[in-house]
Amino acid sequence: xxxxxxxxxxxxxxxxxxxxxxxxxxxxxxxxxxxxxxxxxxxxxxxxxxxxxxxxxxxxxxxxxxxxxxxxxxxxxxxxxxxxxxxxxxxxxxxxxxxxxxxxxxxxxxxxxxxxxxxxxxxxxxxxxxxxxxxxxxxxxxxxxxxxxxxxxxxxxxxxxxxxxxxxxxxxxxxxxxxxxxxxxxxxxxxxxxxxxxxxxxxxxxx
Numbered sequence: 001x002x003x004x005x006x007x008x009x010x011x012x013x014x015x016x017x018x019x020x021x022x023x024x025x026x027x028x029x030x031x032x033x034x035x036x037x038x039x040x041x042x043x044x045x046x047x048x049x050x051x052x053x054x055x056x057x058x059x060x061x062x063x064x065x066x067x068x069x070x071x072x073x074x075x076x077x078x079x080x081x082x083x084x085x086x087x088x089x090x091x092x093x094x095x096x097x098x099x100x101x102x103x104x105x106x107x108x109x110x111x112x113x114x115x116x117x118x119x120x121x122x123x124x125x126x127x128x129x130x131x132x133x134x135x136x137x138x139x140x141x142x143x144x145x146x147x148x149x150x151x152x153x154x155x156x157x158x159x160x161x162x163x164x165x166x167x168x169x170x171x172x173x174x175x176x177x178x179x180x181x182x183x184x185x186x187x188x189x190x191x192x193x194x195x196x197x198x199x200x201x202x203x204x205x206x207x
Contacts, residue, residue: 002031009041010034016071023063025055036064036080038072052100056093058086058118085170086118122155123167127177130161135178136185138193148187149180 002008002018008031009015016034018024024031025040033039036059045052061081068077093112100106129142142158149156155166167174174180185193 006031008032008034010038010072011041011044012038012072013041014072018071021063022067022071023059025057034067034071035059037068037077038074052106054093054096054100056089056096058084058089083172085172087120087169089116120169122169123171123175125165125167125174125177125180127163127165127180128161129163131177132181132184135181136188136193137195138185138188140184140188144188145184148184151187152183 001020002022002024004018004020006018006024007015008018008024010033018031023035023037025033025035031040032043035057059080061083064077064080068074068081097106097108101108129140129145132138132145133140142163145163146156146158149165153168157164165180167180174183
């Protein structure tokens with residue numbers, strides 16, 4: 001995080017005054033960029049730049065949103081706010097190196113510095129057929145539900161009444177069973193769900 005009242009000139013050549021709540025990239029002593037928002041002018045690549053460090057990172061979406069809302073909105077902040085797949089950071093770095101080799105005659109040196117505390121295991125969420133049909137007001141069979149999850153690229157195994165769904169980390173929008181139910185309804189098609197009126201018990205009044 002930035003130091004209180006720290007100054008940073010961003011790539012758009014505007015000097016920004018930061019607070020301790022702003023998320024930054026630091027060289028260990030000072031901020032050199034707004035993390036997930038915009039780089040600093042001091043680290044801009046110019047025509048005579050010879051050495052380039054490739055960074056592939058995932059930043060906290062909430063912190064990025066707060067910083068970008070206060071300082072500057074950017075294409076980068078729009079992406080990081082929504083979240084990115086942490087399993088693709090290494091792929092992104094390797095792709096960037098390949099493109100530099102191919103189009104800029106770059107020489108890629110070996111060695112990668114890794115600081116990684118992100119959770120990369122697929123998410124496992126337990127749900128039941130009753131959960132799904134009760135919330136959607138549907139009558140979808142277990143076989144159809146399993147097929148829907150498989151179409152989405154999820155692994156689904158049924159054990160009695162319980163369905164365990166393994167969700168790839170790339171689907172950052174799915175965390176709870178209600179998210180799964182929404183996906184089932186979307187793929188099954190709400191137009192295929194018969195509308196029903198809620199049942200409201202009535203008690204006859206004595207006259």
